[in-house]
Every structure is written in C-alpha cells, then in structure tokens.
Amino acid sequence: MSNLNEEVSIKLVGKLTLLMPFLQEKLNLQLEVKRTIDETLYNYEIQSRCTDLVASDIEEKAQIYLACKKLEGLSEKTIKNYTLFLIKLDKFFTKPCSTISTMDLRMFLAVMSKGKQASTTNGYVTMLKGFFGWLHGEEYILNNPAYRLKQTKVPRVIQEPYKAENLERLREACITEREKALFEVLDSTACRISEIDNIRLEDINWQERSIKVTGKGNKERIVYFSTKAKLHMQGYLSIREGESKYLFISERGSHEHIKVRALQLILAKIKDRAGIDERVHCHKFRRTQATRLLNSGMRIEGVQGILGHTTPSTTQIYAQLSSENLRNEYRKLVV
Template identity: 85%
Template structure:
C-alpha cells in the first residue's frame, strides 16, 4: 500500500471515530475498520489533488503519526505529550520533513533544552527518534536525521523512599476518612495516583483485599491493599455523600468523579499539617513500598509485577536493597 493510501486509510478511521464517538474506547473495532478500508483500497492508487508548494508538512505528518500511535494503544497522556512536542517542532521549522537535517534537529534541541534538565532533553531526543524513525519506516523520508542524535549521560541518583518517622507523621496528619483511605491505598498498593483516581467499586475485591487497576497503556493488573486501608475505605464509603461507580468522588456539588490534581492537593494538605521537611508527593509512595517489599525478601520479579513495570530494570530504579540486607545476602551466599 502506498503512503497516500495509508494516509487516507488513517484519516478515514479518524473521521469515522469523530462521527461515532463510542469507537474512541473500542480499539479492536477501529483496527477492524482500518483493515476493511485497507482491503478496499488495495487495488487502487490514490493521488493527491494538491499541487501547491508546501512550506512545512510536519503538522500533517504529525497528525498521521499520532493516529498510528493511538491505534497502538498508547495512553491519552502520552499522546498529549507527543502532540504538544510535535506542535513545537512544527512551529520551529518552516520546511518539509524531508529537508530537515541532523544539525537542524540539534539547533531545535538547543532551543528547547534551555534551562532544562538532561533527563528532559533526553525525552525530547526519544520523541524525535520515534517520529523521524516512523517517517523513514513509512517512506516519507529517505534518511533519518534523528539517527545520529545521542542521549546525554545522566548521573544515576538513587531516589530515597520516605523516612519511616515522616511516613507516620503523614499518617497521623490525616483527618477525614477520605484522606485516610487515600493515604493507606497509596502506602500499601504502590499504585500510581492516576490508577487510584480511576478505581471503580466493582473492581474492588473486599474479601481478598485486592483491586483491579489499569496502568500505563491500559494494562490491567491486580494490586493488594492492607487491612488498615480496607477499614478506612469502608469508613469513607459509609460517610461520603452522593452515589458514584468510582471510589473517590468530589465533596462538592454533584459529587462527580474526582480528578488526579484534586487527589494530589489532598496529599499536599496532609503534608502541610504534618510539618514534614522532606519532599512529599504521590509517586514517592510507590518507591517506598517497592523498597519495603524488596527489603522484606520479595524477588525483584514480584516487585515488578506489583508496580506494573515491563522490565526489572525499571523496577531497580524504584527499589534499592538496604545496606543491611545487602550484607545479609552476601553472607548467606558467600562462605
């Protein structure tokens, strides 16, 4: 299939999805629709009616690229990050993708990377490699200008979990049942805050103290919560006003499903009350629980499953064996 045929196929799927919004969440049906369109267009060669000189085709190609990534099942947050970044790329260049050189991209990175951390610039490089690699694979460009871009070496910093005494101070600073339920879930499940935000009552197994959550890329996994979390969750459900299929809801107005930012603000209020000096944020609970599990003897593969990571190397960034545990492991294995 030619590039134009593929382009038309993707655009048609997009148009159909706009006309029938329920397809937004039906990736399998979108793929079936695309397959049917591809089969129909197989014996045709599409040509563009546009004969004007195009100053830049980045916006057009970026739209197709994002449509492809959406069909691959990327999360909406990741797609939004791609969209914002590629908009910056389109604003920076006023020429076709095929004429962009490696030096052009280095100038773009220098512009985007001002006063940015090395990890952020490396993220930009990863997105450039992904976009231009796709352009080359789809034969929109012959040479990939992002191929020669090198990632910046970033010193590895071991991020620390919460200090035990600070964790207890935060726990004692929780006042409402909603605050207590949120805190204990963060502490015991090692979930991302966006995963807790989307917990539905039907996904909670009270007897097994487990929850079915949906992580990055809509990947489903089972996480487990403590007895303390169970008691505060049940207490919160009894005390809250309003009905909802979601666990956490707003305390105002129509008691709608609460958003991630609101949950983050709850943790910020708890931190202010506790008077804790160290930095407090939701993601740090994941690191704390991962380290706790590893130091308690759980294998790295088990911790990986709890966190929902694809590879153990990602888990290693979150969890570090304590020096005491390292010493005990060494003495156990080495005579």
C-alpha cells in the same frame, strides 16, 4: 528573525560543518557560528525563489503518526505530550520532513533545550527518534536524520523512600475517613495517583483485598491493599455523600469522581498538618512500598508486577535494598 532566515542560518552551519568536519563534534562551536550568522542576517529579510519547497508537511505526517500511536495503546497524557512537541517542531521548520537533516535537528534541540535539564533534552531526543524513525520505517523519508542524535548522560540520583517516622506522622495527621482511606491505599498498593483517581467500586475485591487498576498504556494489573486500607475504605464509603461508581469522589457539587489534582491537594494538607520537612508526593509512596517489599524478600519480578513496570531495570530505580539486606544477600552466595 523569520523562519526563512532561520532555515538559511541552519543550512549555512550545515554546509560549514561539511567543509570543516571538526565542527561535527563541537556543538558549542556550531552554536557560536550560528549566532554569528544570525547577527549578520538580522537586518535582512530572506525570500525563497521556490515556494513549493518551503511548505512544511510535519503537521500532516504528525497526525498520521499520532493516530498510529493511539492504536498502539499509548496513554492520553503521552499522546498529548507528543502532540505539543510536534506542534513546536512544525513551527520551527518551514520545509518538508524529507529535507530535514541531522544538523537541523541539532539546532532545533539547541533552541528547545535552552535552560532545560539534561533529562528534559533526552526526552526531546527520544521523541525525535520516535517520529523520524517512524517516517523512515513507513518510507516517507529515505534517511533518518534523528538516527545519529545522542542522548546526554544524566547522573543517577538515588531517590530515598519515606523515613519510617515521617510516614507515621503523615498517618496520624489524617483526620477524615477519606484522608485515611487515601493514605492507606497509597501506602499499601503502590499505585500511581492517576490509577487511584480511576478506581471503580466494581474493581475492588474485598475478600481478597485486591483492586484491578489500569496503568500506563491501558495495561490492567492486580494490586493488593492492607487490612487498614480495607477498614478505612469501607468506613469512607459508609459515610460519604453522593452516589458514584468510583471510590474517591468530590465532596462538593454533584459529587463527581475526584481528579488527580484534588488528590494531590489532599495529600498537601496532610503534609502541612504533619509538619515534616521531607517532600511528600504520591510517587514516593510507590518507591517506599517497592523498597519495603524488596527488603522483605520479594523477588524483583514480583515487585515489578506490583508496580506495573515493563522491565526490571525501571523497578530497580524505585526500589533499593537496605545495607543490612545487601550484606545478608552477599553472605548467602559467598562463603
């Protein structure tokens, strides 16, 4: 079906919703109405009498929006995700941003979210709210069609840290100094894998056992590493081939600094050798260290600083008090 057919279909659903307000709260029924309209229009090719209203200006506005987001310090990965999403938005609509309605966006979400998890759909809603909220704030549009979009409630799943036994199996499965250094840095610093990828030698303070890392939004923070990590890092540096300003480098070719995917593959090899069933990934080291620090008595604000989170609520998702610590905390406050 052509873009114009799709546009007419969406507009018809919008008109019917105005005539029959009960449709407003019944998205499934709206989609059923749209499917019926789509089937009816299937054998027809719709043409517009007014071509100047058909052109989309999403691409033009998106470029300005993304430029503003770069100035705000959003990471390259976030900018890339926004770019890909706005390209899909531009392909879906063939009309100016000022004519896009809430119903249009709901239909767009219905198409985009087919077969996706609720958390993914919520991500789309967040990006739509961000883009159209910016358009409204900059007075490109009079009304914000994304304002009334609702996010889906996602059941909160408690993510478990590594089991102590499995953590030791992973440690024993490390063979090379590079593997041992990577493991101990992951275990003690609670860094993101992308932060470890970019550790430079000049950012390491060996005396204080600390590293200056750059996290999301290009925000710098100080993380700390263990004595084991220090010994294996220095051991790795003493035997590695090739010169580089980065800590972890490739063992082949020009010995350039290692990429995130390569670090993940190293971790996968360690997991295979350890022979454990538990899922092994870098973020789980962050969760494990956060839980360890919290259970050792560190305040949530301190753990938040170590992880580089903007709000304590994000930290609470990563870290969880053990049942024993919860009992002790309760007894401190309640007689």
